[in-house]
Amino acid sequence: MQYYDIRKKCEGSLCYDFSAVETFLNEKSVREALGVGDIEFVSCSTEVYDSMTSDWMKNLAVGIPALLQGGTRVLIYAGEYDLICNWLGNSKWVHAMQWSGRKNFVAASTVPFVVDRAEAGLLKSHGPLSFMKVRNAGHMVPMDQPKASLQMLQSWMKGRVSIAVSKSVTSPL
Incomplete structure (x- = not known):
């Protein structure tokens, strides 16, 4: 059992397979359409994670x-x-x-x-x-x-x- 989906066993570091999403978002035409230049998409960016830690556990x-x-x-x-x-x-x-x-x-x-x-x-x-x-x-x-x-x-x-x-x-x- 995993925390993200109690029906499934966790496989991989994130328990979901993001390879298709990563491939799509890293296509040159998609990056150009999104205006992100040469920035490569990664499923779990430490830079984004670190930038958002101040939002954790806030009572929204x-x-x-x-x-x-x-x-x-x-x-x-x-x-x-x-x-x-x-x-x-x-x-x-x-x-x-x-x-x-x-x-x-x-x-x-x-x-x-x-x-x-x-x-x-x-x-x-x-x-x-x-x-x-x-x-x-x-x-x-x-x-x-x-x-x-x-x-x-x-x-x-x-x-x-x-x-x-x-x-x-x-x-x-």
Whole structure:
């Protein structure tokens, strides 16, 4: 068992195979399109890691309400088999977060997030806040569920993340 996906055994240093991503992101045409010049992409950059250590273990529940109050749409999602950033813990802090829409968010129905007529996750939304538990995914949701991830991201960017069936489900988030 591994922390990133409790269904799998960890293989390799990062427990996921990033070789295809590395190959793609290091193609000259992709680097040019991204405007990164000759900088080589690596899956786990120590330079990026070191630059972000000051962000570790910050309570984001205190900053996110200000974003929500300002109308910024926020999407929190987690794979159902991720242990290290588990969906239940994420759901708990999202539901407990203090903001003006909290009561309505908590009372909102949980609906299936549907991709190709199949349930790909469970979604709860109110106003600018959406939370999704992604089915059959671990820590790397886009690698585990690429089609669902793409639809989730595209829908959210268009302000329509709640592309789901209208009936609520009994399983709360």
